[in-house]
Amino acid sequence: MVSIEAxxxxxxxxxxxxxxxxxxxxxxxxxxxxxxxxxxxxxQITLDPKEPNLRAALEQVVEANTPLSHGEPSVVTVLGMExxxxxxxxxxxxAWEIFFGYxxxxxxxxxxxxxxxxxxVSHNLLTELSKNAPDFWSWxxxxxxxxxxxxxxxxxxxxQLPEPNTTLPEDxxxxxxxxxxxxxxxxxxxxxxxxxNLGQLYYWAGVSYxxxxxxx
Numbered sequence: 001m002v003s004i005e006a007x008x009x010x011x012x013x014x015x016x017x018x019x020x021x022x023x024x025x026x027x028x029x030x031x032x033x034x035x036x037x038x039x040x041x042x043x044q045i046t047l048d049p050k051e052p053n054l055r056a057a058l059e060q061v062v063e064a065n066t067p068l069s070h071g072e073p074s075v076v077t078v079l080g081m082e083x084x085x086x087x088x089x090x091x092x093x094x095a096w097e098i099f100f101g102y103x104x105x106x107x108x109x110x111x112x113x114x115x116x117x118x119x120x121v122s123h124n125l126l127t128e129l130s131k132n133a134p135d136f137w138s139w140x141x142x143x144x145x146x147x148x149x150x151x152x153x154x155x156x157x158x159x160q161l162p163e164p165n166t167t168l169p170e171d172x173x174x175x176x177x178x179x180x181x182x183x184x185x186x187x188x189x190x191x192x193x194x195x196x197n198l199g200q201l202y203y204w205a206g207v208s209y210x211x212x213x214x215x216x
Contacts, residue, residue: 003142004035004116008073012116012141015129016083019122020148021082024117027146028077028120030177035075041067046080052099055106058113078119092101096128103129103136110139124182 003014007032018024032042043065045057061076062068084095093101121129123145130137185201 004031004040004118005038007116007141008040009071009114011103011110011113013110013139014118014142015126015143016017016118016120016146017123017126017143018120018146018148019117022068022133023122023146023148024079032077040078041072041074043067043068044075044077044079047078047084047099047183049080049083049085049095052080052084052095053106054099055102056121058110058117062113074115076115076117077115081119081121081125088207093117094214096125097132100129100132104133107136107139108179114139122182124186141168180212 003012007014009119016027017022035042035064043061045061046066047054047057057078058076065074066072068074081099084099085095086094088094088097126143182205185198
């Protein structure tokens with residue numbers, strides 16, 4: 001809140017880190033409500049998973065919103081990073097690589113945006129961003145990490161998954177978000193003991209990726 005309020009009238013790149021999309025939404029709703037009460041306009045944009053160009057997305061939201069184009073106190077929240085694939089899926093570059101490329105080479109062009117930008121990323125993507133877009137990373141005004149309150153244990157979440165090769169209605173896939181599946185896989189792989197649930201987790205992560213790919 002303080003960073004957003006203090007960053008009015010200048011570009012401020014605030015990176016929010018959280019692996020739980022539902023918890024992200026709670027936090028965003030909370031700070032947008034508080035900011036709107038203080039006369040700060042709040043806007044959201046979702047990056048195109050096929051063409052994740054942050055500069056272009058910001059240009060569009062400025063053109064579409066008078067408060068932004070007139071320089072009124074505002075903040076833009078950038079969503080959709082969890083929809084970017086790190087796998088290439090037969091393409092020359094993955095969605096992550098495309099985002100890193102745009103972020104690295106259009107950094108100077110972001111100077112025209114004189115308002116705070118809150119970019120929501122996962123912990124894994126944060127690490128890759130600092131490695132693959134170092135110039136963009138150097139412009140960050142702050143990194144804020146959030147941990148969702150515990151809900152279900154890992155074993156309870158895994159019990160929600162049916163056996164591999166189970167036929168499910170399309171609207172029931174994925175039963176867990178890709179972010180949740182990746183987090184569970186990471187937890188299991190970091191364990192000293194071999195876990196029989198890893199194969200099941202990898203299977204449903206693959207199904208979830210394939211389902212998103214089919215939807216474009």
